[in-house]
Amino acid sequence: MTSGQTPARSAGARRRELYNAWVTAREAFWIALDALYTHKLRSFLTLLGVVIATTTLIVVMSVINGMNLYIANHIANLGANTFVLSQFEWAQGHAAWVKAQRRNKPIRIEDYEFLKENLEGYKAIGATSQYPSRSAKYERQILYDVSLTGVTPSMIDIGQQRVELGRYITEPDYLHAAMVCFIGQDLVDKFFPGADPLGKEIEVNGRVFRVIGVARRIGTTFGVSQDNFVQIPLTSFQRVFVARPSINISVQAWAAAQMLPLEDEVRTLMRVRRHLPFTEKDTFGINASATIMSLWERLTGSIFAVTIGVVAVFMVVGGIVIMNIMLASVTERTHEIGIRKSLGARRRDILTQFVIESAVMAGAGGLIGVILAVLISQIVERFFASAVPLSGVFLGLALSAAVGLFFGIYPASKAAKLDPIEALRMEG
Amino acid sequence: MEPQTLDSQLRESSAPPDDIVIHAHDLWKIYDMGTVKVDALCGLSFSIRRGEYVAIMGPSGSGKSTLMNLIGCLDTPTHGQYWLNGRLVSQLTDDELAYIRNKEIGFVFQTFNLLARATALHNVELPLIYSGTPVEERLMRAEESLRLVELGDRIQHKPNELSGGQRQRVAIARALVNHPSILLADEPTGNLDSTTGEEIMNLFDRLHQSGNTIILVTHEHDIAAHAHRIIHIRDGRVDRDEPLE
Ligand SMILES: Nc1ncnc2c1ncn2[C@@H]1O[C@H](COP(=O)(O)OP(=O)(O)O)[C@@H](O)[C@H]1O
Ligand SMILES: [Mg+2]
Numbered sequence: 001m002t003s004g005q006t007p008a009r010s011a012g013a014r015r016r017e018l019y020n021a022w023v024t025a026r027e028a029f030w031i032a033l034d035a036l037y038t039h040k041l042r043s044f045l046t047l048l049g050v051v052i053a054t055t056t057l058i059v060v061m062s063v064i065n066g067m068n069l070y071i072a073n074h075i076a077n078l079g080a081n082t083f084v085l086s087q088f089e090w091a092q093g094h095a096a097w098v099k100a101q102r103r104n105k106p107i108r109i110e111d112y113e114f115l116k117e118n119l120e121g122y123k124a125i126g127a128t129s130q131y132p133s134r135s136a137k138y139e140r141q142i143l144y145d146v147s148l149t150g151v152t153p154s155m156i157d158i159g160q161q162r163v164e165l166g167r168y169i170t171e172p173d174y175l176h177a178a179m180v181c182f183i184g185q186d187l188v189d190k191f192f193p194g195a196d197p198l199g200k201e202i203e204v205n206g207r208v209f210r211v212i213g214v215a216r217r218i219g220t221t222f223g224v225s226q227d228n229f230v231q232i233p234l235t236s237f238q239r240v241f242v243a244r245p246s247i248n249i250s251v252q253a254w255a256a257a258q259m260l261p262l263e264d265e266v267r268t269l270m271r272v273r274r275h276l277p278f279t280e281k282d283t284f285g286i287n288a289s290a291t292i293m294s295l296w297e298r299l300t301g302s303i304f305a306v307t308i309g310v311v312a313v314f315m316v317v318g319g320i321v322i323m324n325i326m327l328a329s330v331t332e333r334t335h336e337i338g339i340r341k342s343l344g345a346r347r348r349d350i351l352t353q354f355v356i357e358s359a360v361m362a363g364a365g366g367l368i369g370v371i372l373a374v375l376i377s378q379i380v381e382r383f384f385a386s387a388v389p390l391s392g393v394f395l396g397l398a399l400s401a402a403v404g405l406f407f408g409i410y411p412a413s414k415a416a417k418l419d420p421i422e423a424l425r426m427e428g
Numbered sequence: 429m430e431p432q433t434l435d436s437q438l439r440e441s442s443a444p445p446d447d448i449v450i451h452a453h454d455l456w457k458i459y460d461m462g463t464v465k466v467d468a469l470c471g472l473s474f475s476i477r478r479g480e481y482v483a484i485m486g487p488s489g490s491g492k493s494t495l496m497n498l499i500g501c502l503d504t505p506t507h508g509q510y511w512l513n514g515r516l517v518s519q520l521t522d523d524e525l526a527y528i529r530n531k532e533i534g535f536v537f538q539t540f541n542l543l544a545r546a547t548a549l550h551n552v553e554l555p556l557i558y559s560g561t562p563v564e565e566r567l568m569r570a571e572e573s574l575r576l577v578e579l580g581d582r583i584q585h586k587p588n589e590l591s592g593g594q595r596q597r598v599a600i601a602r603a604l605v606n607h608p609s610i611l612l613a614d615e616p617t618g619n620l621d622s623t624t625g626e627e628i629m630n631l632f633d634r635l636h637q638s639g640n641t642i643i644l645v646t647h648e649h650d651i652a653a654h655a656h657r658i659i660h661i662r663d664g665r666v667d668r669d670e671p672l673e
Pocket of ligand 2: 492493
């Protein structure tokens with residue numbers, strides 16, 4: 001026969017307490033899911049605030065993450081410690097760009113030769129020139145929007161391409177303006193599926209080039225494939241396409257610390273070469289990934305600030321709605337609470353039940369938010385950068401559950417404090 | 429144990445002897461309605477031994493339900509002492525009261541008080557949930573308890589799919605599932621027709637034979653006749669306390 005003694009405060013009793021809590025919590029979890037399922041529409045409306053907050057949070061995080069990836073892959077991946085000398089400065093305002101359009105002069109091969117001779121202490125220097133998108137042909141197959149770039153052999157050390165098959169453009173190719181090309185994986189997929197592309201001859205912009213190498217796959221960004229390219233020696237580019245091309249010069253420093261001195265040296269050399277008086281601004285642009293990165297970081301900072309505000313407002317509104325629904329639910333279910341108390345539910349059992357119910361409800365809102373965000377992110381990815389970060393999913397779910405937990409405390413404690421007999425008297 | 433010695437012991441505020449499961453001494457329950465005060469119980473005293481089968485009778489409004497709620501630790505007296513299994517209930521904390529309701533007392537209500545949206549099985553499982561019983565054991569014992577009240581084939585039915593008598597049997601299965609030492613029933617047959625009521629009473633008889641202490645409230649003599657002792661209550665006081673043969 002049990003005597004009316006509460007369990008002694010031994011380690012075993014505490015473990016039992018924990019187990020008790022776990023059993024009630026699990027029970028509460030199913031009650032919560034059942035309630036959600038029974039009142040689908042009401043639940044959804046209740047959760048709208050949390051859904052919107054979670055969706056907003058994750059979409060913003062995804063877009064920023066997507067941009068980060070893009071920048072990491074492309075701009076940051078100019079190569080480590082690399083900056084680019086080009087006609088214009090990147091990522092400046094439109095007005096400044098229109099002005100620079102008139103003042104700045106193109107960078108030429110001579111500038112490249114000049115810098116190569118006179119610049120000191122760099123690791124690598126290379127030049128590229130881009131031709132507007134063209135089509136490539138092999139036998140009957142045509143591939144459109146192929147980017148055609150003339151490059152110096154040194155670009156293999158500076159750019160993001162890696163050799164998968166064959167070789168990159170070499171000094172001899174460059175010296176003799178050989179009609180050879182180094183191609184991206186998209187061309188392999190289209191022209192040579194399952195076949196060896198090396199030695200094959202493809203037609204680009206009406207000229208025939210022999211494939212000497214294939215690049216490792218890079219992937220897509222902003223929904224645009226980064227493997228849809230043909231690179232040829234810059235000399236061949238001049239010979240058959242543009243005799244006097246405007247080029248970009250990439251300079252790689254040995255270490256990050258040498259970036260700024262090297263940039264200054266290039267600036268000085270170029271200003272001297274262009275006879276710019278010291279009052280005049282540069283007529284060229286020096287673009288380091290750091291510039292772009294810092295600009296981007298400032299931008300993400302303000303985007304995040306706004307997002308945090310929006311998310312907080314929606315979460316609080318959502319939390320208050322949930323709190324009200326939970327208060328109504330406590331009133332509605334007073335009789336049930338009385339029954340549970342009459343069967344031995346303690347205050348903390350009832351508290352746990354309602355807090356978990358509230359958290360599960362809000363968590364379900366969070367889950368809907370995550371699903372919506374993933375869908376939206378997939379659409380955004382088609383024409384912009386977006387990648388759902390796992391941390392965003394966890395954050396969204398945790399945040400919404402926490403909101404439910406927090407705003408559930410008040411209704412739950414009201415339920416827990418009900419007197420058993422008074423609660424039983426409320427006919428349900 | 430003589431009643432006199434018991435009373436003198438209690439005056440010294442010590443616990444009653446071991447085989448007394450319930451001892452009420454000068455219990456008062458006063459409902460304060462603001463303008464008026466209703467004395468539902470006015471200094472009620474009695475004891476019940478382990479294994480007794482007691483009926484509490486009295487006219488409507490005499491305080492039977494109020495008393496049962498006190499005995500079941502659902503409510504607390506305004507004054508007086510109530511000893512349950514040797515412990516003074518007024519000194520217990522909220523959690524200790526919950527523990528008693530869970531483990532030591534099985535309460536059967538006139539209106540069944542089942543969770544409408546839950547199956548019979550889940551209703552019976554509830555006390556086991558609050559005692560932290562592991563799932564497998566919980567299901568096993570809940571089923572066993574339902575079989576005991578001959579509802580083994582109705583475990584997945586919800587209350588609205590069951591007859592009144594079956595609902596009350598579910599409630600009894602629930603009251604028994606944690607093997608309490610005391611079974612309390614407040615007019616358990618009040619909402620049932622006489623045949624079904626008789627079935628329920630047969631069940632109580634069986635439970636008593638297997639060693640349970642049973643206290644039931646009724647105003648029907650036929651029902652009270654099942655018990656071995658009747659406590660008559662009038663205006664919140666014990667009117668008569670008589671054994672039955
Ligand atoms: N919650 C309450 N508030 C005020 N008065 C109550 C309350 N519960 C019961 N009473 C009063 O207490 C008295 C006893 O009621 P009750 O115990 O329900 O009687 P019985 O069960 O014997 O019919 C009645 O006069 C009733 O009106
Ligand atoms: Mg009554």
